[in-house]
Amino acid sequence: MQSFDVAVIGGGSAGSAAVKQAARRGANACIIQDSHFGGVCLNLGCMPAKAMLYASNQYWSMKNLHSVVPGVEVSGSIDGRAFMKRVHDLVLELREKTESGMASRDDITIYRGSARLTGRHSLSIDAHDGTHEIRADSIVIATGSHPIRPGFAPWQNKRIMVSDDALQAADLPESILIIGGGVIGCEFATAYSQLGIRTHLVEMADKLVPTMDNSEISGFITSSLSGSGCEILLDTQVCGIKETSDGLSVDVNGREIQVSHVLVSVGRAANIENIGLENAGVDTREGIIAVDECCRTNIDHIYAAGDVAEHMQYAHLAERMGRVAGDNAAGGSLTDERNIVPIGIYTNPQVAIVKNRDIEFDPADLALMKYPYTESGTAKIYGYAQGKVVLRIVKETGQLVEAYWWGDHAVDMIHEAVLSIKNNIKLSTIFNTIHAHPSFQEIFSEMAENYTDRKVRKNHTINLCM
Known part of the structure; x- marks a missing residue:
């Protein structure tokens, strides 16, 4: 039986980060991965989805080019197979880079196969070259998650998809109904509707992205999707799906909607089954492996990271946990307490949010600062009319508590707020830091300047450009 200091199960964002960090510390480490390295994010999630979104954004921008280049009209149809081939080619390129990078490491042992805990220090690997039994002083579980397939859908019909299927499809759908108005559902709705595909988005709750406690953000996303032609059906339930001669008929609250495809996007579940948790005595809670701020489970030398151990399923958080x-x-x-995690929603425009989830403040001590894109010279140059930046701050100190950014480039721009909240950087410091001009990032600087001016005048009723 071969022995290691650290064994990592899973080669996605969390697992790859874990084994590299262990090797960086000088540990004799191994990683077990059955499919491609990069996990869901690279192969079936973030990267192909964002490739679709970028291309659809470009198409949408060209169709609306007349707004910044008066008199120009652009027309043309989408070749669905060519569109999806570009997505697949990009994934293949990134996958090959990731695979070769891992294979080149001489300080990491790679097993190709699936692993199962057989004890608190032992694993059995069903590998491509046979069965291996190994021992490890410490173990990291990073087995990721999978799309939920609810029982009401006739899954034998390949026109009914989850995100994995949609991102691997050879062609675009002629029309589509998306079940689930969370982040993933809204992003797919953005891509399809901007390409001119008839798109219906169904959500049981009374707002989109219902897990986010911010109705204004839901309103932003609703507005942008409606603007691209997506039909949004809130407070609506799918009662049944029937096959037709040329597609599917979906019963939504008694209304029949005919589409070529259905995409079910109702969440993802942690991969905690069939990995031998019971053999090592590892506890689960609410469908995930319970871990502390060290990513340690109830067994001292067993750790878990990423989607299998966290309800916030983001690749960047998984990598940090790994x-x-x-x-x-x-x-x-x-x-890492995992209390300050930026969230990006790649609708068009984008939405980005960050806040400290663990600190409670008296609302009387806080103030809101709002800055719409209509006041930004940079946004005017780019022709971006939709957008707003909102900061929640402690009035007396200028400490940033929460930020959300709705508008083009929002996900890129949110990181100054992330850094400020994480390191308790006050708005006065932001104000005294030179920001490039013209840029979207200088919006943050201008808001800091406004706070500083109000602070000097001892006026804490901060309300910029309501």
Whole structure:
């Protein structure tokens, strides 16, 4: 039986980060991955989805080019197969780079196969070259998640898809009904509707992205999707799906909608089954493996990271958790409370949010600052009329508590707010930091300037450009 200091199960964002961090600390480390390295994000999630979104955004922008180049009209149809081939080619290129990068590591042992815990220090690997039994002082579980397939859908019909299927499809759908108005559903609705595909988005709740406690953000997304021609059906339930001669008929609250395809996007579930958790005594809670700020489970030397151990399913959080888990598995002491995590929604325009989820403030001590894109010279240059930046701050100190950014480039722009909240950087410091001009990022600087001016005048009723 071969022995290792650290064994990592799973080669996605979390697992890859974990094994690299363990090796960085000098541990004799191995990683077990059955499919391609890069996990869901690279192969079946973030990267192909954003490739679709970028291309659809470009098409939408060209169709609306007359707004910035008066007199120009652009027309043309989409070749669905060519569109999806570009997506697949991009994934293949990124996958090959990731695979070759991992294969080139001489400080990491790679097993191709699936692993199962057989004890608190032992694993059995059903590998491509046979069965291997290994022992490890520490173990990191990073098995990821999978799309939920609810029982009401006739899954034998290949026109009914989850996100994995939609991103691997050879062609675009002629028309589509999306079940689930969360982040993933809204992003797919953006891509399809901007391409001129008849799109219906069904959500049981009374707003889109219902898990986010911010009705204004839901309103932003609703507005942008409606603007691209997507029909949004809130407070609506899918009662049945029937096959027709040329597609599907979906019963939504008694109304029959005919489409070529249905995309079910009602969440993802952690991959906690059939990995031997019971053999090692690892506890689960609310469908995930329970971990602390060190990504440690109830078993001291067993760690878990990424979607399998966190309800917030974001690749960047998974990577951070993997680094924390790998560091501690190799004898380190890295921690992360996972209380400050930026969230990006790649609708058009984008939405980005960050806040400290663990600190409560008296509302009387806080103030809102709002800055619409209509006041930004840079936004006017680019022809972006839709957008707003909102900061929630402590009035007396200028400490940033929460930020959300709705508009083009929002996900890129949110990181100054992330850095400020994480490191308690006050708005006065932002004001005294030179920002490039013209840029979208200088909106943050202008808001800091406004706070500083009001602070000087001892006026805490901060309300910029309501």
